[in-house]
Amino acid sequence: MKPPVFDYQRADSIAHACDLLAAFGDDAKILAGGQTLIPMMNFRLARPQVLVDISNITDRNQVTEESDGIRVRATSIQRFVEQCPAIQRRLPVLHKAIQHIAHFQIRNKGTIGGSISNADPASELPAMSLLLDAEFTINSKTEERVIPAEEFFITYMTTSLALDEILSSILFKEPPKNSGWGFHEVARRSGDFALAGSSAVVTLDENGKCTRARIALLGVAATPVRATEAEEMLIGEKYSEELLKTAAQRVQDVVDPESDVHVTKEYRRSVVEVLTVRALEDGFRRAGVAR
Ligand SMILES: Cc1cc2nc3c(=O)[nH]c(=O)nc-3n(C[C@H](O)[C@H](O)[C@H](O)COP(=O)(O)OP(=O)(O)OC[C@H]3O[C@@H](n4cnc5c(N)ncnc54)[C@H](O)[C@@H]3O)c2cc1C
Incomplete structure (x- = not known):
């Protein structure tokens, strides 16, 4: 598949790219790595008239x-x-x-x-x-x-x-000192987009009580989501299997998954809870809870 015809502009800097976007208006789109935009153009899901390439700006990797x-x-x-x-x-x-x-x-x-x-x-x-x-x-x-x-x-x-x-x-x-983290996702094959995923950072005080928690989920709603109610359940608590299971159940408050050709929405709902328990387990362990 070849993309539709487009004009190509190469920016030297972010400021130059901003000038080009201002000049070309709605017709222009930023081209960065092209790993999503070019396939979308090939499939005619995007038809920008002008691509503003920012992949050659000075000091791009910083x-x-x-x-x-x-x-x-x-x-x-x-x-x-x-x-x-x-x-x-x-x-x-x-x-x-x-x-x-x-x-x-x-x-x-x-x-x-x-x-x-x-x-x-x-x-x-x-x-x-x-x-x-x-x-x-x-x-x-x-x-x-x-x-x-x-x-x-x-x-x-x-x-x-x-x-x-x-x-x-x-x-x-950077999370505070005495924090531990976990990241888990499921995909059909290595390298595929995740079907669902969960990540956590937990911070403990010197007595092992949780003072701060973050839980962020992917693939289970129209945007990535933070499970703030689940986070709040952990505050002031010490590690227990029961605590993690109960907190992970609260991710259901924020998920709104869809079914697709790969899996059902019920599967996504179920697996994200399991992944959250695993992410929290890793978080508490890395923060210093010995079990
Ligand atoms: C086979 C395959 C498997 C993949 N698997 C995964 C995966 O498992 N997980 C995952 O996260 N991604 C995956 N990707 C996507 C990949 O990570 C892309 O690199 C990424 O989504 C887009 O980055 P890009 O730099 O290529 O952006 P581009 O394709 O160049 O641009 C993507 C969009 O972002 C806009 N854009 C780009 N940069 C900026 C900017 N700085 N400011 C404003 N707008 C901007 C563009 O205008 C365009 O609309 C996969 C891609 C492929 C081809």
Whole structure:
């Protein structure tokens, strides 16, 4: 399959890309790694008149350590971030999640910002941005705004980005000390999109009581979702199998899965609860609970 005819513009910088988006208006679309956009054009599901290519901007791969987390330039390829020692040390759950994205050949082209902007609810990175309280920096020709990840995802493959805006960087926050993490997903084959997934970060005090919890789910609603009621059930509690099972049941409050050719919505509902128990088990264990 070949894409429909389009005009091609290569941006040297994010500012240049913003100028091009402002000039071409609704006809233009950002081309990052092309791992989703080009297949969509081939299938005639997208027909942009102009592609603004940001894959050649100067210093496209950039990871910067900040006091409260790690800032990733949106144009960074997924494989670069996966292999970054600072990510492995300070945000191991992000490192783990990226390894579940497709195959390394695709991660060598696909970008962090492309995956998040594409907002597929079954993708790993949108869920990671909720789990790690990420802040998104968004630029247009005229302004820069910073928003929390929760304000970004509207519905299936739809975000709060305006047509002339670019996601330029993502600040993933580092969880507090004494935190542990877990990430689990099910897919039909290694490298396939997840059928459902769950991730957790739990923080414990010196007595083993949970002081903070984050649970983010993928593939079970029109957007990635945080299970805040399940999180609240953990606060002030010590590890027990019963606690984890009861908390995981509360993810049912926020999931709204669909059936597709692969599995039924009932399967997704059921498996995400099991995956949440496993993610929490790992979280408590890594935070120091000995069992
Ligand atoms: C076989 C296959 C398997 C895959 N499996 C998985 C998987 O398991 N998990 C997963 O998460 N993904 C998977 N993907 C998708 C892959 O991760 C893509 O790389 C990613 O979704 C899109 O990133 P990209 O850089 O290629 O974006 P592109 O395809 O270039 O762009 C995607 C969309 O985002 C917009 N966009 C891109 N960058 C920006 C930006 N900085 N600001 C604003 N808008 C922007 C584009 O205009 C376009 O609408 C798979 C892809 C393939 C081909």
